[in-house]
Amino acid sequence: MTTTELPLPIAKECKPADAEELARAIAQAAQDNMPVYPCGGGTKQHWGLPPREPGLLLSTAGLNRVVDYPWEDMTITVQPGITVAELQRHLAQHGQHLPVDVPRPEAATLGGAIATNSSGPRRFGYGTLRDYVIGIQAADGQGRIYQGGGRVVKNVAGYDFCKLLIGSWGTVGVVTQVTLKVPPAPQDRAMLLRQLRSWSEADEVLAELNTHVVQPVAVELLCGPGWKEHLPEGAAAEEQVPVLLVVLEGTREEVPWCAQELACQWEAAGAALVPLDESQQQALWPRLVDFPLERRGPATIQATTLPSRTCELLQELLRRAPQSLVLAHAASGVVLAHLEGLAEADVPPLVLRHLQPLAHDAGGNVVLLGAEPGVERTHQLCWGGWPPGVELMQRVLDQFDPARVLNRGRYVV
């Protein structure tokens, strides 16, 4: 993506070659009271509240080195501008991986993924970035460089800045270096597709999987006609009939055993299993990962809820926007939806009046990801209201970015 395509009001650009240069650029911007828009691959710059003031585009593209990869220690230290795909290629050389599914990994950078706390289907099995970032360095809103954590997998010295920075949209600091712990990549993977007949069946099978001896790494519910091209014959993800996709990973012994176990059990119970061949699996997988960044319909939302209430939320969504294209990380309580077939004007009422109250009731939320320009990006629509602890977050930002230059006006606080 070239800078002109970015949905940002750019007054200045800067592509530092090291952390110090990056910090200086922020310090200068703070002095000039100019907003700073940190940018990695630019894949998610259209998310969040729209920036209003022209500011400094701070690209991390120049900070894309692998600093140190002592693979026997199963850790890697990299700069934030490295793309996720590039990082994975390095790790693959030693049979390791970062088990976080970041959409559009060829473009998306690790720094951007950390800023937005990016995740995907396998978060059920492997967790999210907060489970892998063990050391971090960042430059705060005054251009002061600070570090937290370290390069060892276990470490409780000092405050955990890794957690503070993940998902902060760069508001407590622009990440300049990251150390990750990286587990061995699984030896094998399998996917099982099951055609569900009703929502009650979906609820039952999800509850069953919760206590099943077979623990998948991803449990997905797919709904909507848009899945057709990627699903085999006989699988209908239309309207009121979701399709269940289970992803299994592990050793060469475990995966076939698990697949067999589940398939036998489901078949014995009369469930409709749909075979998914190797090439179909390979075609489907990237679509699942990239799903949040697909541009379909007037808006894309992410709703979160308790896992037990995923189906309830899905049903409400599909009742009011029946043509939506939906991917739910059902065992984690995450629902992603492209609200196809809905008029732009109908997006806010759907989200604010129907979905957010339902999600809030379960301790979750609904946030807006991408949207057509006609959908007005209000705070309530983008972020689902003020999060618990908002005053505390303000106090933290007062300390780290008193002038609020970092991503000014875009974040939830």
Add this chain to the structure above:
Amino acid sequence: MTTTDLLPLVEELEALLGPENVLAQHAELVVYECDGYVVEKNVPDVAVFPRTTEQVSQVVQLCNRYGVPFLPRGAGTSLAGGALAAGGGVMIVLTRMRDILEINLRDRYAVVEPGVVNIWLTHALRGTGFHYAPDPSSQGACTIGGNVATNSGGPHTLKYGVTTNHVLALEVVLPDGSVHRLGSPAPDTPGLDLVGTLVGSEGTLAIVTKAWVRLTRDPQGYRTLLGIFDSVDQATETITQIIAAGIVPAALEMMDQGILGALEEAFHFGFPLDARAILLIEVDGLEAGLDEQRDRIEAICRRCGAREVRQAADAQERAALWKCRKQAFGAVGRLSPSYCTQDGVVPRSKLPHILRRIYEIGGKYRLRIVNVFHAGDGNIHPILLFDERDREQVRRVLQASEEILEECLACGGSVTGEHGIGVEKINFMHRMFSPESIAAMTRLRQAFNPTGCLSPHKMLPTAGACSIEQVHPGRRAAL
């Protein structure tokens, strides 16, 4: 401030909580002068036992009104002085808030009060197919509130992660007395990850009054192996090889000859006393893959020179082995009148090096050092044996500890993997972090704890108390 100035505060505390929930006699406060770290001591001025979040909040507000520092305490098992009333003042003991409020298996979380003992939760979950994964060695006594404060680890954190990976939401009382609920059992609450920031903050940012913790599925099976080695180098090399082979055991622990003697005396497990080192290796998961993993590990052990590899025969033997391991520190009491457990971390490939250095340092300072540690994480726990009545020995212990930790830092590691900074390692913060990083931590503390009244003199070298430096001159140990 003298103790008599605190009388009105004590009266108000008694009126608030009832006299049975307030201790203000010196004789009854002496037991609160230290925790599992006995090198430094200071008697708090008052100890209170609130039973509700509301009461914690009111106690905090009272303390603020009187300008008296305060700090939380759980079971007092910290090995770094985390529960030491370094600034005197009011100790808020949370052991009367000890209910498991909710267990939700379908959504995989439990809600507990801070005084719930770690193992009670696992006991309450028995038979459900779920457990609470963080299992610090002191899990039979330590509280979940304390675990949250120190981001506790344990043997099985190698595969399952430490406390912070298992805390979903918190209810906290801030140093100004306000009550906040942060995070949610539902995923991805928008905004800063304050929950993650508070876990491991050692009670310096807020007092946890409720925690939503993640429940983990029990594995289908275990294979627990005991690798027996004739040299420490062979054992440490095995650890490095297992990790490098891409195997992530559920736990990978090492014990050297020194500790084996004490364990054998305490538990009569049947450890070979002539072995120089033993690895306790556990893999868990689906039965389908376990034998293969065990075989691979066994092969690595043998390739590295193990003289014997045993497997725990049944659940009972496995439990006995883990009991030995988890109570190892305490068993050291059988070897010498005093001991100092260190807690450092090195990259896993540096284990052979650091162990050699530890023995060298022991030789240099004429100290006996035994080792039992979370090898898979590179988290070492050298235990330095001494007699606290011999001041010269004590001095050597401190020097040797410092040299070991310096060596950890030189290897690119950390001065604490799980015990925390507390008061013990404040002086190391500057060596681990740049002044700018310390300044950033100070700013973070400022955001939560602007007056510094909560847990003064802890964790950060810059963290002084509020209006008073220290209520008592302090009864520092003779060190």
Add this chain to the structure above:
Amino acid sequence: MEQPTATASPPQPALPVQIPYERFLDCVHCGLCTAACPTYVELGDENDSPRGRIYLMRAVVDGRISLGPAVRRHLERCLDCRACETACPSGVQYGRLIEPFRVAMEQALPEHERASNSWFHRRLLFGTFPYPQRLRRQVALARWLRRLGVFGLLRLTGLMRLLPQEMQQLVDMLPPEVPRTLPLPPEAPALGRRRARVALFTGCVAQVMFPHVHWATVRVLQHNGCDVVIPQNQVCCGAIHYHGGQSEPARELADRNLEAFSSLDVDAVVVNVAGCGSMLKEYGHHWDDEKQLQREQLAAKVKDICEFLDHLGLEPPRHEVRMKVTYHDACHLAHAQQVRAAPRRLLAQVPGLEVVPLAESDMCCGAAGTYNLTEVEMATRLARRKLRNILATGAEAVVSANAGCTLQIAREARRLGHALEVLHPVELLDRAYRGSGGN
């Protein structure tokens, strides 16, 4: 608030306690014992935990604090259940700290303030309990009064409160009915192949309240090929006195038992009450005098009935006992004697018997010797907790190898209106041999 030590009232007379200081130093202050301590689990105050009590005792010995009423309360509140010793990895001998300390604490008081000097302690605890004849008479009287409804009347009129609290407790504790049995014979011969010759210790309270358990013990031993000798000149083990701070009378009782048992040619002295068993096993280290060696020799022969049978190898019982039971670990068996697996292994051999696990099975039920008579509030809390755990198992009976626990648990069940049977393991074995099993 107490004044700083410097300005405290005249220094306390030094406590006449002789505890080797190293025993305090054995405690490395790790705190792993705390959650094993029933009083700490209930109260949450470190002063009421083993680590805390050791700290208090040491601080008193060091002269850092004086032995005021508050400190005394914390030490008195200890159940002496020894669960902390099981939990302690450093091998701290807690019992050998708290017991002599409490004896000294009692003796340091002016005569009239000693608890041991109260009417209840003098007449009932020390004067009646250890003597089966006297106890039997008192119990019969109490039962008779109860049958006449006197206690009910007293309670109704509030006059019951005029009785000492300990008495009220005691009356409550009496089981409604004790099976009438013949007196035990001086000897009972082995049935079948002779495998051992043992002496049976019958104790004081157990003789009066649980004669049927003694009979069951004798029969089970006979079934297992044991000649059983029951010395008629044996007396109370002395635990009630010793734990009540009365070291001298305890020593006298011990010496009489020495006379009764030492000369016998037996393989073991078998005990079916865990509290007595652990006292007998400790005879060797309570008193330092010329008889110490003799006491040690006797102590070495003492075996709990479960421990003994398990070691001997149980003759397989043939009859089914169709019951669902759960097993409660008596402190004096599990912690003081470290006998846990043996009773479970024995029960597992009873055909038809379903033994379900009990949560917190080794947490004290609050009986703790005479604790439930003197520390009513805590004892009741622990009894409730125990009963709650028992009821949660769905068992119809709870098995306990200690008379005190049996009385305590049965009383609590009666109070709360639950039909729960409390049995000794040998009773179940006896049923399985005799074929009178099941409810």
